[in-house]
Amino acid sequence: DTEVTQTPKHLVMGMTNKKSLKCEQHMGHRAMYWYKQKAKKPPELMFVYSYEKLSINESVPSRFSPECPNSSLLNLHLHALQPEDSALYLCASSPSRDREAFFGQGTRLTVV
């Protein structure tokens, strides 16, 4: 299995909702990432997990809360988002932080 799987593919949520994005990989990768991508822009790093521990938080607002329950799973909990948070949210994994990152297909999030 050489894929990073993200669910759901699309999500529409209101500003008062709580939702979660999920990411799964079974490649034995020990580094996992959340990126945010706006239209016609490059991905922006949000969080890095290394060996299930949060190692980088790029000053992301607290309405985004990451969680790494185990070495195969990565969640991003969303609460009280703003319309400007609408974007493609990408999960990635790599064998270690100094190796190539493999991206999932993303979750297209729309905040209304």
Add this chain to the structure above:
Amino acid sequence: QQQVKQSPQSLIVQKGGISIINCAYENTAFDYFPWYQQFPGKGPALLIAIRPDVSEKKEGRFTISFNKSAKQFSLHIMDSQPGDSATYFCAASDSGDAGGTSYGKLTFGQGTILTVHP
């Protein structure tokens, strides 16, 4: 210091032609340089990557050229095909000591929209 500058923003090439995308970086701690290809609505896919101990790497129609002294690297797509039409991102990261501020972070260029006309 963390920036990666990519050019051109957009590129139109005829089928069979050569597509060339250039990137420049400033952070001398960067030592891993991947290129990603992204189709609309999809996640970026790793295309090819290079480390600065080599000046060129080729995989099929895709070649990375790397100039360490100039802090520049480029992607060449030979015999470009309409199916190559996508957005291409260069990136860089630091694989040095764990204390490095960019360790584990991919810094992306702004992207190049490539259109290959049949």
